[in-house]
Amino acid sequence: KQEVTQIPAALSVPEGENLVLNCSFTDSAIYNLQWFRQDPGKGLTSLLLIQSSQREQTSGRLNASLDKSSGRSTLYIAASQPGDSATYLCAVDSNYQLIWGAGTKLIIKP
């Protein structure tokens, strides 16, 4: 049974720092991995999708990597801004169901 874990559960850093969020999964047989952002009381915004054959994806200040063999993905955020404060969730597509981590709550201090 696929399980997804995100570490840390919460992170608070000063504005301007680069940071890394971690996601691990137990079954490497995945179709893709998605990173989402969730703001309080709001829906989910897709940030990046990495296909199973890819190693990384980039969008602006965000870079996500995928290592299927070790069951790990990282989300790198460069030059963090207060507007980046949100909960970040990773989800793996294991046969069309998305299996989710519990998220990392990120606070960027001005």
Place this chain on the structure above:
Amino acid sequence: GAGVSQTPSNKVTEKGKYVELRCDPISGHTALYWYRQSLGQGPEFLIYFQGTGAADDSGLPNDRFFAVRPEGSVSTLKIQRTERGDSAVYLCASSDGVAGGSYNEQFFGPGTRLTVL
């Protein structure tokens, strides 16, 4: 439409009542998914539609939960005899990819917050 929409945004009901939650997917998306998110947790899969049929309903917690998508577009999640434990945010997503393909990006609606008193 421009994105996935869900109605109502909030629903408060009493224990034992029946509720319906509606999802309008992105126009042309053939796949539709329902998830449930409890406070402080990631979403949990409930059911997946491909077209009009439920391809997988293994995530529905019990027979009080049922979902339909009669014309392959709008979907309704129905909950009978609601219980306090049903309180959660119910999320709907749609995609245009082939489920199980490596590029099956799911786009989410804002969710319906259900509170059962």
